[in-house]
Amino acid sequence: MSELYTVKGNTARFTLHKGQAQTWRSTARFTFAIAGTQGGKTSFVPLWLDREIGACGPGDYLAVTSSYDLFKLKFLPEMRRYFISIKGWSEDKSDRVLWRKYGAQTTRIILRSAQSEGGLESSTVKAAVLDECGQSDFRVESWEAVLRRLSLSQGRVLGTTTPYNFGWLKTEIYDRWRAGDQDYAVVQFRSLDNPAFPREEYDRAKRTLPSWKFEMFYNGNFTRPAGMIYGDFSDDENLCKRFDIPSDWPRRVGVDFGGVHTATVWSAENPQTHIHYLYREILEGNKTTKEHAKEWLSFGEHVVNWSGGAPSEDQNRRDFSVEGVRINRPPISDVEPGIDRVIDLIKTRRFVVFDDLKGLRDEIGTYARVLDATGQPTDKIKDKETFHRLDALRYLASVITSSGVSIGGKAKVGNYIQ
Numbered sequence: 001m002s003e004l005y006t007v008k009g010n011t012a013r014f015t016l017h018k019g020q021a022q023t024w025r026s027t028a029r030f031t032f033a034i035a036g037t038q039g040g041k042t043s044f045v046p047l048w049l050d051r052e053i054g055a056c057g058p059g060d061y062l063a064v065t066s067s068y069d070l071f072k073l074k075f076l077p078e079m080r081r082y083f084i085s086i087k088g089w090s091e092d093k094s095d096r097v098l099w100r101k102y103g104a105q106t107t108r109i110i111l112r113s114a115q116s117e118g119g120l121e122s123s124t125v126k127a128a129v130l131d132e133c134g135q136s137d138f139r140v141e142s143w144e145a146v147l148r149r150l151s152l153s154q155g156r157v158l159g160t161t162t163p164y165n166f167g168w169l170k171t172e173i174y175d176r177w178r179a180g181d182q183d184y185a186v187v188q189f190r191s192l193d194n195p196a197f198p199r200e201e202y203d204r205a206k207r208t209l210p211s212w213k214f215e216m217f218y219n220g221n222f223t224r225p226a227g228m229i230y231g232d233f234s235d236d237e238n239l240c241k242r243f244d245i246p247s248d249w250p251r252r253v254g255v256d257f258g259g260v261h262t263a264t265v266w267s268a269e270n271p272q273t274h275i276h277y278l279y280r281e282i283l284e285g286n287k288t289t290k291e292h293a294k295e296w297l298s299f300g301e302h303v304v305n306w307s308g309g310a311p312s313e314d315q316n317r318r319d320f321s322v323e324g325v326r327i328n329r330p331p332i333s334d335v336e337p338g339i340d341r342v343i344d345l346i347k348t349r350r351f352v353v354f355d356d357l358k359g360l361r362d363e364i365g366t367y368a369r370v371l372d373a374t375g376q377p378t379d380k381i382k383d384k385e386t387f388h389r390l391d392a393l394r395y396l397a398s399v400i401t402s403s404g405v406s407i408g409g410k411a412k413v414g415n416y417i418q
Helices: 019-027 040-056 068-086 117-121 140-150 168-178 200-210 211-219 287-295 314-322 335-347 358-366 388-397
Strands: 005-008 011-014 029-034 060-065 091-092 097-102 105-113 127-131 156-161 185-191 251-256 260-271 276-284 303-308 351-354 369-371 376-381
Touching: 011 019, 019 029, 019 040, 029 040, 029 168, 040 060, 040 068, 040 156, 060 068, 068 097, 068 105, 068 127, 091 140, 091 351, 097 156, 105 260, 105 376, 127 140, 140 156, 140 168, 140 358, 156 168, 168 358, 200 211, 251 388, 260 388, 276 287, 276 358, 276 388, 287 314, 335 351, 335 388, 351 358
Parallel strands: 029 156, 029 185, 060 105, 060 127, 127 156, 251 303, 276 351
Antiparallel strands: 005 011, 091 097, 097 105, 251 260, 260 276, 369 376
16 A cells, blocks of 8 residues: 555545645646656656546546556556556556446546557547656657647646656746746655655765756756757757748758658758758658658748768668759768767857757757766767657758858847847
8 A cells, every 4th residue: 555645435545745735736737747756756646647537527548658668667556556456447458558437438547658659649538647758768749649639628737757858848848837838837846855755865866976967866957967969059049939031041951861750850041140040840751752852842942952861871862853852962971970060050059949849859958878887978879769850950960061151149139049
C-alpha cells in the first residue's frame, strides 16, 4: 500500500505534500509538475487521473510515459497498483489498456510510451497524463499527438517530470506559463519537499554534483546542462516573432533525405544585414520524391540554393532534379565541421529562428553529447539519428560562409530582430 493514499470502501484518503497539493489544486487546462527526482511525481499521477475520470465520466483516457523501459519498470506498476489492486479495474494486456464498466458504458485508460507515436493517434480521449515527459525520448511530435487526441473534448493534461533539457517542455510549456498564458500552470518542487526523501541524500547531491545537475535533478529548475551542443543559442539573440518576409529576400533550403523522415529547413536572408531568418520547417515521410518536390515548389518562392544529403546520396539528388528541385551536394558534409558552422552563425547572430518553429526549437534544446562517467561531454552525440531537422540545418549552414559581411550590432524593430 502506497503511503500517499489509503482506501476504505469507495473513499480514498490522500496525504499530499505541498508540491503535490499545489498541483492538485491547479485548475489550468495544462498543469505540469516539474520537480526533483523522487519528489513524488509518478505516484501522484493515478490520483489525479482518477479524479478527472470522475469529473468527465465514461470514455477513453490516455496515460503516456517517455520510454518503453520506464513504462514497464515504473509507470505501469504504479498504474496497476492503484487502478487494479485498489480500485478493482481490469486489464487487457494485449492492448495495454486498463478498463472498467460503468453500467452499460466502459471507461478505458490507454497506456502508451512516447516512443510509439502511432499509438498516440488511435483514439479520442477526455484527459491525459504524461509521466517523465521532459526526457529526450518524449519529443514535441508526441506532445502534439496528445493535443490532437484531446481536441474534441478540450480535455485536461497533467504532466510530471524532472527537467532534463531545453526542449519543448521549456519552450512550449514553461515559457508560456512564465509569459502569463492562463491555459498553463507549472508547479516546481524539490526532491526534499517529499517528506520521504532523506535530507542527507539531498545534501550529499548538493555537495558532490555539478551545480547544473543538482538544480535540475534535485530542485526541478531549468539550468543549461553540460553537453548541450547548441548551448550558445539564446532566446534574446536568436529568436523572433514571425513577420512577413519581403518577397525579394533570397531563400535557401537545407534538405535531409529519408524514407520515413525527410526534413527541410528554410531560410530567408535580409540582404542589408545578412541575417538569415529560419522561417519554415517540414518533417514528413512516406511520400515519393515527386510528392515532396511538388509540395516544396507549391510555395512559389525563389530559392537560390537547395543543399542536402551525404556525399553518398547522389541518387536522391538526381531524383529530385528530375522533379524540378536541384539539390546541391553540401560543401561541408562531415558532422562536426557542420556543427561548427551552425554555432558560428548562432554566435554571430546570423541565424534567427521564428519562434513558432516548434520542432526545430525542440531539437536545438535537446541536441547534446553523451556524458562520460565524470559528467564530462564526449565526442558522441546522443541519439544522433533522430535529429533530422538539425541535419537539414547543417546542410543549410554549409552554404553560408563564415567570412561574409559582418553583421555588427542589431536593432529591434517592433516584435522582431532586424
